[in-house]
Amino acid sequence: MTQLPSKENLVKPAADLAILSDIKTLRAHARKDIEEGAVTSGYAADRKVVIKLLNEALATELVCVLRYKRHHFMAKGIHSESIKAEFLQHANEEMAHADLLAKRITELGGEPDFSPDGLSQRSHAEYVAGDTLNTMIKEDLIAERIAIESYREMIAYLADADPTTQKLLKEILAMEEEHAEDLASLMSNIKPEMPNLVM
Structure with missing residues (x-):
């Protein structure tokens, strides 16, 4: 049977509580700059950098x-x-x-940039068409590895300054790692000499 923590263990020491605002202060801060939406005075990251x-x-x-x-x-x-299904x-x-x-960009008061102009320059990964199943899988795996490193760096940069964005990026990172594993497995199952040319 699992032991529940004692009441004494649930009470935080006064030093730990010093970082918490009193109710009056919380309410006053929430009323400031309300046009900023979710971004309160406690937001510690450089919002312009995060949006970029x-x-x-x-x-x-x-x-x-x-x-x-x-x-x-x-x-x-x-x-x-089966590979086409994986790509889709x-x-x-x-x-x-x-x-x-x-x-998340809009929650931070920014504008998501969906413009096709400069899309490939803003992207960390490249668009490589690929002419065989092998090269397609390889290029997709390289792109996933770029995304993985990119997300890891962003997560490290944010540290504790923006826990909501950091949580989102960690969730996306986990999916990118799964994609990379899928592609590595596909690559090991497709032999270069097999007929896999794109028509």
């Missing part, structure tokens, strides 16, 4: 959607059907990431 990073992540996700969609439609060959699933998941990032 999130727009770069948004561009990366959009480029990945486009690349996965192309790969889904262009993959041909005896081994392509990844495209849909990357689009969901883009939507989450755009939503």
